[in-house]
Amino acid sequence: MTAAPLDARLDPIADWLGGCARGDRSALKAIYDREGAALLGMATRILRRREVAEEVLQEAFVQIWRRAASFDPSLGSGRAWVFAVVRNRALNQLRDDRHVPVEDHDLEAYAAHDEATEDAFDRLAESEALKRCLSRLDPVRRKAVLLAYCLGLTHGEIAGRLGAPLGTVKAWIRRSLASLRTCMS
Incomplete structure (x- = not known):
């Protein structure tokens, strides 16, 4: 049994992902405007380096733009999907950067x-x-x-x-x- 899709009024990000899938750049901007700061914060907490987190966020938004059509609202909210994309990109970057030392502070x-x-x-x-x-x-x-x-x-x-x-x-x-x-x- 799958969950019922969320109403776009309750999940505007799902609606904006649909817009991205149709090539609407303003929809991607709307996602960034609404969640960009939180996504950057999450990526920074994972990577512990803001400059790398900013790069990861940019790459993640390119991925969101390209893969928006693969979003399935019956599997979860648009917000969760976007956060998963950024989280996974950040974790992949972290694995790639394991040789970078982390300071005590x-x-x-x-x-x-x-x-x-x-x-x-x-x-x-x-x-x-x-x-x-x-x-x-x-x-x-x-x-x-x-x-x-x-x-x-x-x-x-x-x-x-x-x-x-x-x-x-x-x-x-x-x-x-x-x-x-x-x-x-």
């Missing part, structure tokens, strides 16, 4: 964003299915999922942050995602 600033996981959860509308499904997860497992998908932390970083074994964190996230898929369908 960058790690301290990164740790300050730990509250962002709860903020992300709190910002979800009470009526939103994702919030309902996340609420059903054990709080520690929910935090692991949010750390991975809101802050872009690796399983190893999450294990260190939560003081749990790496294998346990991987199992929590895998099982939580399976639970979320079931709950959302």
Whole structure:
């Protein structure tokens, strides 16, 4: 069973993605105007370097423009799709840049964003299915999922942050995602 597509009034980004698929450049600009700052913030948290995050965001918007026709509203919201594109581009860049050292002060600033996981959860509308499904997860497992998908932390970083074994964190996230898929369908 698939979820019903969202009404464009509730998900304007889905409507704008449709515009992008039809070649409407103003639709891409509308997505950028609405979500650009949040997307840049997410990419910066993942990459820890703003200049690289800006490049990744630009590449992601090119990808959004080119692949907008592949967006399927029955699989999720337009906003989630756009954030997934940017997140995946940032994580790919991070994998490519593993040889770049991270300064201690960058790690301290990164740790300050730990509250962002709860903020992300709190910002979800009470009526939103994702919030309902996340609420059903054990709080520690929910935090692991949010750390991975809101802050872009690796399983190893999450294990260190939560003081749990790496294998346990991987199992929590895998099982939580399976639970979320079931709950959302």
